[in-house]
Amino acid sequence: MVGFKFPESIKSRPVYGTLFVKPGVDHLIIADGEGAEAIIRLAKLNNQWIEKSHIIYIPKHTKTTFVDQLKELMPGQLYLGPSYPASVSRIRQALNNAKMGLQVYLAGTEGLIGQAQNECMSSGVPHTAIQTEHCGSIARRMQCVHCKGITEDVIMDPFICKHCGLSLFIRDHYSRRLAAFQGVCIDAEDPGNIPEAVELYK
Amino acid sequence: MIGSTKINVIVSQIKVLNDLVTCFEFKTTNGDLLPTFSGGAHTIVEMQDGVVLRLNPYSIMSDPFDQTRYTISVRRDDQGRGGSLFMHTKVKVGDEMVISYPVNLFSLDLRARKHLFIAGGIGITPFLAQIKQLERSNGYWELHYSTRRPALGTFVEELLEKYPHKVSPYYDEADQRIELTSLLSGQPLGTHIYICGPKGMIDWVRQEATDFGWPDEAIHFEEFLAPIPGKPFQAKLEISDKVINVGELQSLLEAVELAGVKAPYLCRGGACGQCETSVIEYDGKFIHRDHWLTDDEKASGLKIMPCVSRFEGKKLVLDR
Amino acid sequence: MTIQFNDESFRGDYTFTNSDHAIKRFPFPFHEDSYMYAVNMEQHQGGPTGSIYEKRFDVDEHYVSEMYDRKLVLAEDPLRCQSLPHMVMAGWDLLELIMVSKSEDYPDLFELHRDGTNWRWVNKPLSIDQSFIFLDETSLPYGPMEYITRQTQGDFCILDQRNDNLWMDAGMVTTQADWSLDFDIGMNFFEWHAPVPKAHEMGIFVRALKFLLSIQQGTPARRLNWTMTVNPLLDTSPENYHKWGVQKRTLTPENIGQKQYLRVELQTFFRLPRSNALVFPIRCYLINLEDLVSVPKWARRLHRVIRDLPIELATYKGFIDNRPMILDYLAPFDDGQPTSDGVWPD
Numbered sequence: 001m002v003g004f005k006f007p008e009s010i011k012s013r014p015v016y017g018t019l020f021v022k023p024g025v026d027h028l029i030i031a032d033g034e035g036a037e038a039i040i041r042l043a044k045l046n047n048q049w050i051e052k053s054h055i056i057y058i059p060k061h062t063k064t065t066f067v068d069q070l071k072e073l074m075p076g077q078l079y080l081g082p083s084y085p086a087s088v089s090r091i092r093q094a095l096n097n098a099k100m101g102l103q104v105y106l107a108g109t110e111g112l113i114g115q116a117q118n119e120c121m122s123s124g125v126p127h128t129a130i131q132t133e134h135c136g137s138i139a140r141r142m143q144c145v146h147c148k149g150i151t152e153d154v155i156m157d158p159f160i161c162k163h164c165g166l167s168l169f170i171r172d173h174y175s176r177r178l179a180a181f182q183g184v185c186i187d188a189e190d191p192g193n194i195p196e197a198v199e200l201y202k
Numbered sequence: 203m204i205g206s207t208k209i210n211v212i213v214s215q216i217k218v219l220n221d222l223v224t225c226f227e228f229k230t231t232n233g234d235l236l237p238t239f240s241g242g243a244h245t246i247v248e249m250q251d252g253v254v255l256r257l258n259p260y261s262i263m264s265d266p267f268d269q270t271r272y273t274i275s276v277r278r279d280d281q282g283r284g285g286s287l288f289m290h291t292k293v294k295v296g297d298e299m300v301i302s303y304p305v306n307l308f309s310l311d312l313r314a315r316k317h318l319f320i321a322g323g324i325g326i327t328p329f330l331a332q333i334k335q336l337e338r339s340n341g342y343w344e345l346h347y348s349t350r351r352p353a354l355g356t357f358v359e360e361l362l363e364k365y366p367h368k369v370s371p372y373y374d375e376a377d378q379r380i381e382l383t384s385l386l387s388g389q390p391l392g393t394h395i396y397i398c399g400p401k402g403m404i405d406w407v408r409q410e411a412t413d414f415g416w417p418d419e420a421i422h423f424e425e426f427l428a429p430i431p432g433k434p435f436q437a438k439l440e441i442s443d444k445v446i447n448v449g450e451l452q453s454l455l456e457a458v459e460l461a462g463v464k465a466p467y468l469c470r471g472g473a474c475g476q477c478e479t480s481v482i483e484y485d486g487k488f489i490h491r492d493h494w495l496t497d498d499e500k501a502s503g504l505k506i507m508p509c510v511s512r513f514e515g516k517k518l519v520l521d522r
Numbered sequence: 523m524t525i526q527f528n529d530e531s532f533r534g535d536y537t538f539t540n541s542d543h544a545i546k547r548f549p550f551p552f553h554e555d556s557y558m559y560a561v562n563m564e565q566h567q568g569g570p571t572g573s574i575y576e577k578r579f580d581v582d583e584h585y586v587s588e589m590y591d592r593k594l595v596l597a598e599d600p601l602r603c604q605s606l607p608h609m610v611m612a613g614w615d616l617l618e619l620i621m622v623s624k625s626e627d628y629p630d631l632f633e634l635h636r637d638g639t640n641w642r643w644v645n646k647p648l649s650i651d652q653s654f655i656f657l658d659e660t661s662l663p664y665g666p667m668e669y670i671t672r673q674t675q676g677d678f679c680i681l682d683q684r685n686d687n688l689w690m691d692a693g694m695v696t697t698q699a700d701w702s703l704d705f706d707i708g709m710n711f712f713e714w715h716a717p718v719p720k721a722h723e724m725g726i727f728v729r730a731l732k733f734l735l736s737i738q739q740g741t742p743a744r745r746l747n748w749t750m751t752v753n754p755l756l757d758t759s760p761e762n763y764h765k766w767g768v769q770k771r772t773l774t775p776e777n778i779g780q781k782q783y784l785r786v787e788l789q790t791f792f793r794l795p796r797s798n799a800l801v802f803p804i805r806c807y808l809i810n811l812e813d814l815v816s817v818p819k820w821a822r823r824l825h826r827v828i829r830d831l832p833i834e835l836a837t838y839k840g841f842i843d844n845r846p847m848i849l850d851y852l853a854p855f856d857d858g859q860p861t862s863d864g865v866w867p868d
Binding site: 010011012013107128143144146148165166172173175176177179182184188189190191 | 601611685702704705706707708709711713714715716722732758761762763764765767768770771843
C-alpha cells in the first residue's frame with residue numbers, strides 16, 4: 001500500500017520519502033501502524049540489514065496484522081509498544097547506547113515520525129540524516145499557537161483545541177522542534193463565526 | 203561582497219619553525235584592537251611584490267580572544283606562484299602590510315557534542331584557533347595530526363605539552379597512519395569530524411566516514427587550494443571593455459583586479475562561490491580547479507571561478 | 523543630543539503619538555507607485571543626518587515606552603524570548619555590538635566602560651548602571667541576549683550559519699507582525715518564510731540567502747519591510763491574535779485616520795564575530811494615516827500602492843477586509859498627478 005500522496009505545499013511542510021538501506025554500523029527503525037509494510041518491503045531486499053536492526057514498532061489500530069511478519073524477519077531486536085508515549089523511554093535508551101554510524105529509519109504517521117525525529121535530534125543525529133516514509137493515517141499533531149497545547153490526531157478543519165477550547169484552523173506551517181503543525185484561532189476577527197468542519201484533504 | 207574591510211598592520215614577529223614553515227605575527231599600526239573572530243577564520247594578506255599584487259588567504263592560528271595580535275603560518279611552496287616565497291624571503295619584522303577582517307568559511311558546528319579534528323601538514327592551522335576557542339568553553343575535542351616527520355611537525359611539541367590526552371601525532375616516514383576505521387567507530391552520537399589537509403587525505407576521510415554511516419552534515423572539511431600556475435592566456439572583460447593578460451604565476455582573478463576591475467571574493471581558494479563569473483563566449487577549454495561549480499556547470503562552459511581556474515584556447519569573453 | 527522621550531501606551535488606551543519630528547523622519551518604504559517583493563538590500567553604513575538610517579541602532583522618542591511594553595509582554599509570555607543552548611556566544615556578541623554601537627552613537631544617553639572583562643554599562647533613559655563580567659552569565663540578571671534586547675528597540679533574531687543556510691536559533695520577539703518565535707525557532711531561512719505568498723516562486727529567498735550568507739564583520743546591510751495594523755499595537759503576535767484580531771473590525775470612516783497605521787520594519791543584518799552568527803534586528807515604526815497624509819507625496823503614493831497591491835499580498839498582510847475603507851480615506855489625497863521617485867518628501 002502506497003502512502004498518501006500529499007499535495008505540494010509551503011516550504012516548512014515536511015516532505016516524506018521512500019526508505020532505502022544506507023551503509024551503517026547499526027540500524028534503528030521506529031514505526032507505527034502501516035509503517036510496518038515499509039520495513040517488511042525493505043527487509044525482503046536486504047537480509048543482512050534486518051539482522052543488524054533494532055525495530056521499535058507501535059501497531060496502533062493495525063493490532064496484530066503485521067506482527068507475525070515482523071517476527072519472521074528475525075530482526076536483531078524487536079520491541080512491540082502499546083503506544084508511542086510508552087515507547088519513548090525505550091527509544092531514548094537505544095539512542096543513548098548508539099554511536100556514530102547509526103542509521104535511523106522512521107515509517108508511519110506524521111505524528112510518530114515528527115516525535116521520533118525529535119528524540120533523534122536531541123541525541124545529536126542531524127534531521128537531514130534521518131530517513132522518513134509516511135504510511136497510514138493523515139491525521140495531524142496540532143499545536144495551538146495561543147495556549148501552546150498539543151491536540152493529537154486532528155483530521156477535521158477547523159477543530160477545537162482540547163486544552164483552551166478555542167476553535168482553530170489548520171495551517172501547513174510545521175515546526176520540527178515541536179513535531180506539530182500550527183493551529184490558529186479561526187474566529188478572531190469575527191467571534192462566533194466558525195465555518196463547518198471539513199475533513200483534511202477531502 | 204568585495205573581500206572584506208582592510209586592516210593596516212605591521213609584522214611584529216617572525217619565527218622560523220622548521221624547514222618549510224614560518225610563523226608571522228601581525229599587530230595594528232595604530233594600536234587599535236584587532237577584530238575578534240571565530241576559530242577557523244582566515245585573513246587575506248596582501249603582498250606587493252614589485253608590480254605584482256597577490257592576495258592570499260591564511261588561517262588565523264592565534265587565540266580568537268586575543269585582540270592584540272593575529273598569527274599565521276606560511277608553508278613554503280617552491281612550485282607555487284610565489285606568494286609563500288615572498289613571505290619567506292622578502293617580509294621582515296617591522297614591515298607594514300595590509301590584511302583583511304577575518305572571514306570564516308570553516309566554522310565549528312556549535313551543536314556538536316564532540317569535535318574530532320583530523321589535520322594533515324599545514325592543515326593544522328585552523329584547528330589551533332578552534333582548540334583555543336573550545337578550551338575556553340570546556341568543549342570536548344580530539345586532534346589527530348599527520349605530518350611527514352617530527353621535525354616538520356609544526357606545533358606538535360607544544361600541543362602535546364598542553365593537551366597530552368587529546369592530541370595524537372602520526373609520522374608518515376615512520377609508517378604511522380591514522381587508524382581511521384577504529385577512530386570512526388565508537389564515537390558518541392553528535393560527534394562532528396573536521397578535516398584540513400591535502401586533497402587525498404580529505405577525500406579518504408570523507409569516503410570512509412560516509413561508508414561507515416556518518417551523516418554528511420557531521421563531516422566538515424577545508425582544503426587550501428592555491429591557484430596553480432599555468433600557461434599564460436588572454437581574456438576580454440566585456441562590461442569593462444578591457445583585454446587582460448593572465449600571466450603564468452598570476453590567477454585570472456588577480457589579472458582582473460590588476461586591470462582595475464573589481465570582482466567579489468571571499469576565500470580566493472575556489473570554495474566559497476563569491477567570484478563566480480559568467481562566460482559570454484569562448485573557444486578553447488577550461489581548466490576548472492575549484493570546488494564550487496557542479497560537474498554540469500563545469501562542462502557547460504558557462505561559468506568559471508577566476509580565483510583558481512584557468513583557460514587554454516583562442517578566445518575567452520567574461521561578464522565583468 | 524537630547525531626545526524627549528514620550529510616556530505613551532501601545533495597548534489598552536493607546537496613547538501613542540508621533541511628534542512632527544517623528545513624522546518627518548518616518549521610513550516611508552515606497553520609492554515608486556506600486557509594490558512587489560524584491561531583494562531590496564543595501565549597505566547599512568549611515569544615512570542622512572537625523573534619519574532613522576544614520577545610527578547603527580536608532581533610538582527615538584518612543585524608546586522608554588517601547589521598552590516598558592516589552593517588559594509587559596515578557597511578563598505575560600516568557601516564550602517570546604528564547605535561545606537554543608548553542609547560541610550563548612552569539613548572545614554575548616550581540617550584547618557587545620549593541621553596547622559599543624550605542625555608547626559611540628549616543629554618548630549623552632549610553633556609556634560603556636571596559637577594563638579587560640570588567641565592564642560597566644550605563645543606560646540613562648532607563649536608569650540602569652550595571653557592572654558585570656563579559657562572558658560570565660552569572661554576573662547579569664538575564665542571559666546576554668535577553669539582557670541587552672530588553673533595552674533595545676525592535677525584535678532580534680539571531681541566526682546560526684550552518685550548511686549554507688541560516689537557522690533561527692535565538693530571538694527576542696515582542697513587536698512582530700504576526701509570526702511566532704516559539705513555533706519558528708529552529709527553522710531555516712526557507713522554512714520560517716514558508717507562509718509568505720508568491721515570494722518563493724519568484725526566487726526572492728534564494729537570492730536573499732546567498733547575499734546574507736556572505737555578509738562579513740564591519741559591513742552590515744539593511745532593507746525595509748511593511749504591513750498595516752489597526753491601532754498602534756506593537757504586540758501583534760499570533761499568540762494574542764484571538765485578542766487583537768477583532769480590533770480590525772472597529773474601523774469606521776470617522777476613526778480610520780487615527781486608527782489605521784502603516785507599520786514599517788527596518789531590518790538590518792550584522793555578522794557576529796565570535797560565533798560567526800548573523801543577527802537580524804527588526805525595528806518597527808508606526809504612523810497613522812492622518813499623520814502620513816500630512817506629506818502630500820506619501821498620501822498620493824500610498825493610495826496607489828494599496829489600490830494596486832495583489833490580493834494575495836493584501837490578504838497575507840492582514841488588511842484585505844479594510845482595504846476599501848482605506849482607499850476611500852486616501853483617494854481624496856490622490857490628485858492623479860505624477861509623484862517623484864524615491865521615498866523622501868518633496
